[in-house]
Amino acid sequence: xxxxxxxxxxxxxxxxxxxxxxxxxxxxxxxxxxxxxxxxxxxxxxxxxxxxxxxxxxxxxxxxxxxxxxxxxxxxxxxxxxxxxxxxxxxxxxxxxxxxxxxxxxxxxxxxxxxxxxxxxxxxxxxxxxxxxxxxxxxxxxxxxxxxxxxxxxxxxxxxxxxxxxxxxxxxxxxxxxxxxxxxxxxxxxxxxxxxxxxxxxxxxxxxxxxxxxxxxxxxxxxxxxxxxxxxxxxxxxxxxxxxxxxxxxxxxxxxxxxxxxxxxxxxxxxxxxxxxxxxxxxxxxxxxxxxxxxxxxxxxxxxxxxxxxxxxxxxxxxxxxxxxxxxxxxxxxxxxxxxxxxxxxxxxxxxxxxxxxxxxxxxxxxxxxxxxxxxxxxxxxxxxxxxxxxxxxxxxxxxxxxxxxxxxxxxxxxxxxxxxxxxxxxxxxxxxxxxxxxxxxxxxxxxxxxxxxxxxxxxxxxxxxxxxxxxxxxxxxxxxxxxxxxxxxxxxxxxxxxxxxxxxxxxxxxxxxxxxxxxxxxxxxxxxxxxxxxxxxxxxxxxxxx
Amino acid sequence: xxxxxxxxxxxxxxxxxxxxxxxxxxxxxxxxxxxxxxxxxxxxxxxxxxxxxxxxxxxxxxxxxxxxxxxxxxxxxxxxxxxxxxxxxxxxxxxxxxxxxxxxxxxxxxxxxxxxxxxxxxxxxxxxxxxxxxxxxxxxxxxxxxxxxxxxxxxxxxxxxxxxxxxxxxxxxxxxxxxxxxxxxxxxxxxxxxxxxxxxxxxxxxxxxxxxxxxxxxxxxxxxxxxxxxxxxxxxxxxxxxxxxxxxxxxxxxxxxxxxxxxxxxxxxxxxxxxxxxxxxxxxxxxxxxxxxxxxxxxxxxxxxxxxxxxxxxxxxxxxxxx
Numbered sequence: 001x002x003x004x005x006x007x008x009x010x011x012x013x014x015x016x017x018x019x020x021x022x023x024x025x026x027x028x029x030x031x032x033x034x035x036x037x038x039x040x041x042x043x044x045x046x047x048x049x050x051x052x053x054x055x056x057x058x059x060x061x062x063x064x065x066x067x068x069x070x071x072x073x074x075x076x077x078x079x080x081x082x083x084x085x086x087x088x089x090x091x092x093x094x095x096x097x098x099x100x101x102x103x104x105x106x107x108x109x110x111x112x113x114x115x116x117x118x119x120x121x122x123x124x125x126x127x128x129x130x131x132x133x134x135x136x137x138x139x140x141x142x143x144x145x146x147x148x149x150x151x152x153x154x155x156x157x158x159x160x161x162x163x164x165x166x167x168x169x170x171x172x173x174x175x176x177x178x179x180x181x182x183x184x185x186x187x188x189x190x191x192x193x194x195x196x197x198x199x200x201x202x203x204x205x206x207x208x209x210x211x212x213x214x215x216x217x218x219x220x221x222x223x224x225x226x227x228x229x230x231x232x233x234x235x236x237x238x239x240x241x242x243x244x245x246x247x248x249x250x251x252x253x254x255x256x257x258x259x260x261x262x263x264x265x266x267x268x269x270x271x272x273x274x275x276x277x278x279x280x281x282x283x284x285x286x287x288x289x290x291x292x293x294x295x296x297x298x299x300x301x302x303x304x305x306x307x308x309x310x311x312x313x314x315x316x317x318x319x320x321x322x323x324x325x326x327x328x329x330x331x332x333x334x335x336x337x338x339x340x341x342x343x344x345x346x347x348x349x350x351x352x353x354x355x356x357x358x359x360x361x362x363x364x365x366x367x368x369x370x371x372x373x374x375x376x377x378x379x380x381x382x383x384x385x386x387x388x389x390x391x392x393x394x395x396x397x398x399x400x401x402x403x404x405x406x407x408x409x410x411x412x413x414x415x416x417x418x419x420x421x422x423x424x425x426x427x428x429x430x431x432x433x434x435x436x437x438x439x440x441x442x443x444x445x446x447x448x449x450x451x452x453x454x455x456x457x458x459x460x461x462x463x464x465x466x467x468x469x470x471x472x473x474x475x476x477x478x479x480x481x482x483x484x485x486x487x488x489x490x491x492x493x494x495x496x497x498x499x500x501x502x503x504x505x506x507x508x509x510x511x512x513x514x515x516x517x518x519x520x521x522x523x524x525x526x527x528x529x530x531x532x533x534x535x536x537x538x539x540x541x542x543x544x545x546x547x
Numbered sequence: 548x549x550x551x552x553x554x555x556x557x558x559x560x561x562x563x564x565x566x567x568x569x570x571x572x573x574x575x576x577x578x579x580x581x582x583x584x585x586x587x588x589x590x591x592x593x594x595x596x597x598x599x600x601x602x603x604x605x606x607x608x609x610x611x612x613x614x615x616x617x618x619x620x621x622x623x624x625x626x627x628x629x630x631x632x633x634x635x636x637x638x639x640x641x642x643x644x645x646x647x648x649x650x651x652x653x654x655x656x657x658x659x660x661x662x663x664x665x666x667x668x669x670x671x672x673x674x675x676x677x678x679x680x681x682x683x684x685x686x687x688x689x690x691x692x693x694x695x696x697x698x699x700x701x702x703x704x705x706x707x708x709x710x711x712x713x714x715x716x717x718x719x720x721x722x723x724x725x726x727x728x729x730x731x732x733x734x735x736x737x738x739x740x741x742x743x744x745x746x747x748x749x750x751x752x753x754x755x756x757x758x759x760x761x762x763x764x765x766x767x768x769x770x771x772x773x774x775x776x777x778x779x780x781x782x783x784x785x786x787x788x789x790x791x792x793x794x795x796x797x798x799x800x801x802x803x804x805x806x807x808x809x810x811x812x813x814x815x816x817x818x819x820x821x822x823x824x825x826x827x828x829x830x831x832x833x834x835x836x837x838x839x840x841x842x843x844x845x846x847x848x849x850x851x852x853x854x855x856x857x858x859x860x861x862x863x864x865x866x867x868x869x870x
């Protein structure tokens with residue numbers, strides 16, 4: 001409680017100072033300005049209501065793979081580690097951690113002041129219990145492979161826990177940040193058939209108060225949270241499956257926040273009235289959209305052909321046309337702005353002339369003047385597939401079709417329902433080129449997508465990319481803890497993939513949340529806006545939901 | 548009559564079996580499976596986790612074995628667990644059923660109480676202005692896309708006038724409301740959805756009633772009634788309407804499964820927590836137990852609905868006798 005007080009008062013002072021400064025400046029010009037707001041202080045209370053397209057599925061954190069469940073779980077639970085606002089690893093339930101010299105043992109020193117939401121003390125036993133459960137094959141944890149190299153988990157004492165690895169695995173520090181579940185409530189219970197999924201108990205800043213399926217989830221703030229009681233009393237997630245309706249709810253005050261579409265961000269919210277009541281944020285999301293070429297298809301064997309196709313794609317037109325400018329160009333498979341992302345790689349600015357030259361070099365020439373290139377009697381004509389129902393990708397495909405037509409490449413677009421898209425085309429490698437997107441984990445390790453081992457049975461290297469150097473770099477990257485060295489490794493991978501263009505990397509879209517102005521304390525950072533949610537507050541005079 | 552009902556009841560189980568088998572086969576014939584839908588293209592989920600999930604749910608076994616397992620459970624009314632969240636299917640249905648029932652039953656009552664008079668009046672005053680106007684109106688309703696009308700209404704009544712709530716069944720802070728307050732609140736939230744459902748659903752019943760009313764008022768016994776000097780109101784509502792309602796009973800029987808089926812588009816627009824959304828998500832996610840569970844209940848209700856309307860025929864029309 002002492003900690004909380006000191007933290008809060010520091011915050012308070014800073015705020016008052018800011019406010020005071022503001023008031024003196026303003027009143028210098030307008031003397032009649034009353035001191036309203038001067039006593040505006042950090043206050044507890046109110047509720048934050050956000051809109052979500054879909055309901056959560058399960059609040060057993062290690063079984064959840066959908067984004068709503070992930071959101072709610074991140075409010076209820078904590079992991080050993082987390083990322084800070086700049087996406088750097090930092091301790092969460094662990095006060096500190098150290099990695100042994102041989103990089104095989106990670107020791108976590110746990111916080112001693114952590115309580116479960118039912119009042120029981122959190123200890124190292126909970127940590128061991130959690131990972132034992134995840135690694136138990138009967139529980140079919142989707143992310144179990146992240147922990148397969150763990151040899152032993154040892155509880156050293158009540159607040160120290162050690163993970164021994166079979167081989168060094170650098171992403172471990174982040175992967176071990178998975179949510180910890182309470183042993184005292186779950187031991188000797190079949191976790192898949194118990195009601196924990198709908199009645200969870202965590203260590204996080206909020207606890208579940210009510211879950212009405214397909215309507216809303218209400219979380220109450222946890223007063224004894226180890227980082228201090230959150231200022232906002234209730235966190236509510238309302239399920240509103242239609243985005244147009246969500247927007248109507250937003251402007252009528254039914255919800256306080258939602259993720260806007262680029263169209264809504266640019267046009268529907270560009271009014272004085274909207275800006276008076278909401279703040280719009282804009283930051284890069286951790287995902288990118290790309291065209292993937294099936295490298296087993298003879299059409300795409302030649303690197304020059306892929307480079308030519310990339311030169312012929314007008315990314316700016318795509319970002320302006322499809323995303324209304326709400327995105328940035330992507331050059332490689334890492335999160336832009338992080339240490340792994342290499343700004344100095346080969347780029348492919350829109351240049352149809354250069355594309356034509358490269359194709360000519362590779363032997364593709366329009367011999368019969370039909371506007372389509374040929375080589376050895378083969379027409380440069382192929383099918384570009386994407387998943388149905390994603391309007392953005394379908395629009396991107398249409399622009400690219402036009403772009404490529406201009407350099408003599410004929411493309412037929414086909415949008416396929418998601419289920420068939422995965423099982424019949426992607427899994428069976430039965431495609432020529434496709435448009436898809438990846439959401440990237442924060443750790444840059446991308447073995448599952450780019451290593452040649454991930455080509456086999458249903459692996460995600462479905463374009464069959466095989467490059468020995470990249471393979472060994474990926475393996476080294478996984479074993480290297482030193483960030484400078486990892487930086488060199490991943491930037492090299494970025495450089496190679498940019499040169500070889502197994503994908504034509506297209507864009508990173510922006511995340512575009514709008515939040516009601518009554519919430520203060522929001523500080524946008526590379527991690528987004530919600531990382532410091534427990535520090536958000538609503539000044540007492542502006543509070544909307546009071547008891 | 549009793550013998551007939553028993554005979555019909557005995558026919559229901561084999562039909563359920565046949566239909567459910569066809570449903571399961573159809574689902575397995577479409578490309579895709581629950582494991583790929585859940586974890587497909589997630590860079591953090593390994594291929595082995597996908598395979599493991601299939602094994603866990605018995606999806607690696609032949610379809611006929613899976614069907615056998617399902618059948619064995621269903622005879623004890625065990626609908627199994629959902630593949631999406633491992634919760635019992637019956638629980639998931641129970642959660643959504645009230646919302647759908649409230650909406651669909653009140654819509655049905657509303658539609659009947661508006662459509663029947665419209666149908667009768669436009670038959671009695673055939674080709675009058677009223678007839679033409681209502682014909683035009685119900686067809687406009689029939690042709691209006693639900694989601695479009697819903698959005699217009701929300702925008703006007705919810706946003707511009709701020710008279711009515713935009714979406715949902717109850718506000719999240721309703722947990723402290725007293726019971727009467729809750730009921731009022733529910734009615735409040737029902738206005739827009741009900742209006743939309745009724746306006747777009749008037750055509751069927753009103754047109755059927757009009758048509759069958761037109762048939763009946765040309766019958767000899769109506770002329771006889773007039774000749775007897777009965778009041779026009781009595782002729783129409785007592786003698787004619789009773790007979791004209793016969794085909795409407797068939798429709799009523801067939802609406803029974805729709806009562807629990809809900810509507811996906813409608814529920815999505817109004818954020819209504821009903822069965823339509825449950826079924827739609829289940830189909831998209833290849834959640835076989837839920838699809839089969841909701842499906843079998845719908846089929847059961849369809850068959851029962853047909854049986855009930857057959858029985859009602861006999862009750863309403865003395866000429867019909869079953870042996």
